[in-house]
Amino acid sequence: MILIKVTSDVTVIGGGPAGLAAGISAKESGAEKVIIIDRNNWIGGILPQCIHDGFGIETTGLSQTGPEYINEYIKKARNLGITLLIETMVLNFNNKLEIISASKKGLLKIKSKSIILAMGCREKTRGNLIIPGDRPSGIYTAGLAQALINLYNIMPGKNIVILGSGDVGLIMARRLKIEGANILGVIEILPYPNGLPRNVVQCLKDYNIPLFLNHTITSIEGKDRLKKITIAKVDKNKKPILGTEKTIKCDTLLLSVGLIPENEISSDAGIIIDSSTSGPIVNQDYRTTIPGIYACGNCLQVYDTVDLLSIHAKIAGRQSAINTLKENNNNINYAEKKIIVKPGNGIKHIIPQQINITGMINFSIRVDEPKNSTKISFKLNKNEIFIKNLKYLNPASIINVKVKIPKFSKNNILEVSLNE
Amino acid sequence: MKNFHIAIIGGGVIGSAIARELSRYELDIILFEKESDVASSTSKANSGVIHSGINSPPKSLKAHFCVEGNKIFQSLAEELSVPVKFTGKYIIARNEEEIKDLIKLKKNGIENNVKGLRLIEAEEINSNEPNISSKYALFVPSAGITLPYQLTIALAENSIINGVKFLLETKIIDINYINYKYNIKTNNGLFQSDFIINAAGLNCRDIVQMLEEPDFKVYPCRGEYLVLDKNCNSLIKKLIYPIPQKKYGFLGIHITPTIDGNILLGPTFEYINNINDTKTTKEKMNLILNEVKEIIPSVNEKAVINAYSGIRCKISPPEYDGISDFRVENSKINPGLINLLGIESPGLSAAPAIAKEVVKIISKNIELSKKTKFISKYEKYKKFSDMTNVEKSKTIKRDTNWGRIICRCENVTEAEVINALSNPLGAKTLSSVKYRCRAGMGRCQGGFCTQHIIRIMEEKFNLDRTKIKLK
Numbered sequence: 108m109i110l111i112k113v114t115s116d117v118t119v120i121g122g123g124p125a126g127l128a129a130g131i132s133a134k135e136s137g138a139e140k141v142i143i144i145d146r147n148n149w150i151g152g153i154l155p156q157c158i159h160d161g162f163g164i165e166t167t168g169l170s171q172t173g174p175e176y177i178n179e180y181i182k183k184a185r186n187l188g189i190t191l192l193i194e195t196m197v198l199n200f201n202n203k204l205e206i207i208s209a210s211k212k213g214l215l216k217i218k219s220k221s222i223i224l225a226m227g228c229r230e231k232t233r234g235n236l237i238i239p240g241d242r243p244s245g246i247y248t249a250g251l252a253q254a255l256i257n258l259y260n261i262m263p264g265k266n267i268v269i270l271g272s273g274d275v276g277l278i279m280a281r282r283l284k285i286e287g288a289n290i291l292g293v294i295e296i297l298p299y300p301n302g303l304p305r306n307v308v309q310c311l312k313d314y315n316i317p318l319f320l321n322h323t324i325t326s327i328e329g330k331d332r333l334k335k336i337t338i339a340k341v342d343k344n345k346k347p348i349l350g351t352e353k354t355i356k357c358d359t360l361l362l363s364v365g366l367i368p369e370n371e372i373s374s375d376a377g378i379i380i381d382s383s384t385s386g387p388i389v390n391q392d393y394r395t396t397i398p399g400i401y402a403c404g405n406c407l408q409v410y411d412t413v414d415l416l417s418i419h420a421k422i423a424g425r426q427s428a429i430n431t432l433k434e435n436n437n438n439i440n441y442a443e444k445k446i447i448v449k450p451g452n453g454i455k456h457i458i459p460q461q462i463n464i465t466g467m468i469n470f471s472i473r474v475d476e477p478k479n480s481t482k483i484s485f486k487l488n489k490n491e492i493f494i495k496n497l498k499y500l501n502p503a504s505i506i507n508v509k510v511k512i513p514k515f516s517k518n519n520i521l522e523v524s525l526n527e
Numbered sequence: 528m529k530n531f532h533i534a535i536i537g538g539g540v541i542g543s544a545i546a547r548e549l550s551r552y553e554l555d556i557i558l559f560e561k562e563s564d565v566a567s568s569t570s571k572a573n574s575g576v577i578h579s580g581i582n583s584p585p586k587s588l589k590a591h592f593c594v595e596g597n598k599i600f601q602s603l604a605e606e607l608s609v610p611v612k613f614t615g616k617y618i619i620a621r622n623e624e625e626i627k628d629l630i631k632l633k634k635n636g637i638e639n640n641v642k643g644l645r646l647i648e649a650e651e652i653n654s655n656e657p658n659i660s661s662k663y664a665l666f667v668p669s670a671g672i673t674l675p676y677q678l679t680i681a682l683a684e685n686s687i688i689n690g691v692k693f694l695l696e697t698k699i700i701d702i703n704y705i706n707y708k709y710n711i712k713t714n715n716g717l718f719q720s721d722f723i724i725n726a727a728g729l730n731c732r733d734i735v736q737m738l739e740e741p742d743f744k745v746y747p748c749r750g751e752y753l754v755l756d757k758n759c760n761s762l763i764k765k766l767i768y769p770i771p772q773k774k775y776g777f778l779g780i781h782i783t784p785t786i787d788g789n790i791l792l793g794p795t796f797e798y799i800n801n802i803n804d805t806k807t808t809k810e811k812m813n814l815i816l817n818e819v820k821e822i823i824p825s826v827n828e829k830a831v832i833n834a835y836s837g838i839r840c841k842i843s844p845p846e847y848d849g850i851s852d853f854r855v856e857n858s859k860i861n862p863g864l865i866n867l868l869g870i871e872s873p874g875l876s877a878a879p880a881i882a883k884e885v886v887k888i889i890s891k892n893i894e895l896s897k898k899t900k901f902i903s904k905y906e907k908y909k910k911f912s913d914m915t916n917v918e919k920s921k922t923i924k925r926d927t928n929w930g931r932i933i934c935r936c937e938n939v940t941e942a943e944v945i946n947a948l949s950n951p952l953g954a955k956t957l958s959s960v961k962y963r964c965r966a967g968m969g970r971c972q973g974g975f976c977t978q979h980i981i982r983i984m985e986e987k988f989n990l991d992r993t994k995i996k997l998k
Binding site: 198213371 | 753754758804805806828829832835911916917919921923924927928930931932935938940970971972973974975977978982993996997998
């Protein structure tokens with residue numbers, strides 16, 4: 108036998124906070140054999156490098172650091188007897204729930220009753236933004252810079268500019284300031300910061316780091332190492348305004364310009380991806396378009412806090428376990444009876460994208476621009492079933508809304524929109 | 528001071544191809560490269576196209592070396608385990624008027640001895656390339672693609688195995704011709720040689736100037752490119768070119784599939800002042816996207832994962848339309864100085880033939896005797912991502928480092944990174960890893976694997992982490 112063959116009830120791809128929360132929940136919900144696979148040589152995903160605090164506020168009330176928060180999950184997973192496979196990378200899986208993964212032990216073929224996708228996300232790069240200019244060293248994604256300083260004790264530079272006001276960028280501004288770097292500014296193309304309001308205050312304002320809203324980088328200069336960048340104000344269409352250019356001398360540029368859910372292996376397996384979340388289309392159980400396969404964490408949608416991510420991942424874990432306990436577990440056919448959820452006016456994306464049952468459903472919603480006060484309305488086949496006043500909406504924060512879905516028959520459309 | 532028979536200046540595809548061709552003979556050869564790796568300039572930043580020779584003026588050296596180079600490309604690439612694919616090319620006419628240009632091109636190609644040219648119509652175009660809207664095209668079967676940096680690296684590394692000495696990060700400061708010897712002063716010491724082969728590309732004039740008054744100038748001409756994500760690889764199968772522009776010998780912004788599955792868009796065409804100015808510009812990026820959308824309307828700029836530019840070594844100024852031929856010649860003043868000047872497109876395709884020509888020139892001056900033990904084969908291991916499951920399993924059993932994936936976008940293993948860092952050239956930068964095994968070349972552009980590559984450099988190669996360079 109050349110491939111090492113393994114069977115499992117629930118196999119989780121990715122051992123970050125989502126994968127751990129889902130795996131633990133699956134085990135606690137009755138799945139007998141649970142395997143969590145991670146390609147790194149540690150479990151915990153990105154959290155070991157997130158040494159700032161603020162983790163757990165929404166779940167435990169404690170404000171822990173990333174390593175503290177995740178260590179509790181790792182301990183729990185070990186105590187429950189979950190198999191943790193590190194340095195193991197999933198190369199592909201299929202709709203028969205067979206996973207092929209590579210590790211130093213060899214090639215593994217894992218046959219599961221349920222699979223949970225928890226692959227996380229990756230950072231957008233300079234290439235994605237097509238920033239013009241030279242191609243010197245000294246340009247890092249914010250997450251890579253965070254790994255370098257927090258895991259390897261390497262300072263990425265001295266005079267640093269950060270492009271994008273995403274949370275990782277804001278946290279890195281403070282982190283590198285504390286380590287003695289000059290943070291010359293955070294550049295944001297939008298008229299509002301892209302990260303959580305608390306991070307804008309705690310990471311920039313408290314440290315007197317300038318934030319340039321409505322600005323972008325128009326040029327990067329430097330032959331070997333970065334020497335300077337040019338920034339400019341942008342107009343309403345995000346186009347640079349001539350005459351507003353300003354150069355900043357710096358040796359390092361960090362990019363915090365967005366995260367992309369990692370779903371290459373999901374698409375290869377035939378899972379349908381929502382173009383607005385860039386994650387799999389799921390139903391109320393976080394089940395993807397392939398029966399038996401569930402999705403959670405940042406590969407489902409990019410979360411702004413690990414807390415909410417963990418809460419949702421637990422639901423996915425529980426549902427995956429219920430699936431393993433059912434007879435003929437992979438044959439549940441939801442296609443007969445479903446509601447398709449459509450994002451309407453003011454809504455960037457909404458999860459779940461499909462509903463197959465009646466009763467209370469938990470929606471996570473992202474709006475497309477900040478609003479002080481508005482109403483959110485749910486219309487099932489054009490009849491309003493739910494309306495609620497919302498305040499201080501921010502695209503950086505996911506909104507959670509619980510809505511009772513009435514009885515329905517056959518195919519339906521639920522449109523969710525903001526009313527001015 | 529050791530005397531070498533041959534000193535080659537420049538580790539681009541031309542210098543490396545010459546080094547490899549000369550390493551067949553009993554010669555002491557040294558090659559100087561000023562950057563931290565070979566293929567650091569024009570040879571890495573181009574379209575990677577093996578041209579047919581259809582575009583060059585009949586009887587020109589460009590046409591001759593291109594057609595000859597094209598013929599031997601396949602066997603050379605096989606010897607060196609460098610991938611090539613003769614995908615063929617469509618030169619498309621966007622209107623009735625341009626059909627005349629296709630006919631002219633076909634005639635030119637036939638005169639240059641390019642085989643298999645055929646005018647085709649919408650039906651054939653659509654069935655092979657459904658994303659292209661065009662009524663007429665010229666099909667050029669002998670055009671193809673390769674990985675230019677991998678070819679250069681393989682040529683260089685195979686030369687080393689056959690005894691050529693390569694010095695990286697070695698700049699030529701001055702050269703003197705005294706007592707029939709060239710004295711070469713570099714930042715890494717003094718060297719002596721009987722011959723100098725000037726394959727310095729964009730710097731070719733500086734080298735000539737150290738010995739004689741050059742009769743030409745270099746007019747650097749930048750070309751910018753955009754790289755599309757691999758998930759767009761079904762967009763085209765063949766090389767898609769517009770009708771070449773009348774001026775400058777510029778082939779126009781084209782769409783090129785690559786061996787690795789990405790698609791290249793570009794290059795642009797722009798005379799610049801500084802040979803090192805490889806910047807990219809918003810203006811040209813927009814131009815590329817607009818021109819490509821005219822050929823393939825479905826191209827989406829969200830799929831762009833990278834932008835870069837390369838510089839053509841032109842020796843004819845814009846006011847003369849920038850058209851000039853390659854110059855592969857002996858200096859009339861300094862015996863033993865062989866200059867390779869103005870090697871721009873189709874220099875990559877021509878490289879194997881130019882190397883043979885240089886051997887011919889040298890053989891007229893000294894007697895060359897073939898080595899009994901020339902190792903022509905340069906075996907490269909199969910990439911992990913290209914293996915079958917059974918091959919993967921067996922390889923991991925042999926060496927467990929094959930089971931540890933370092934670059935997740937390209938599925939590159941720790942064993943492949945170690946292998947890249949153990950290269951005979953001694954190149955040990957992040958770029959030298961990237962160009963040898965693709966770690967860091969994928970959609971995350973090194974966001975995840977850089978930290979692991981640094982770890983391997985430290986653990987296995989004792990490199991100081993604070994001194995690790997990008998390139």
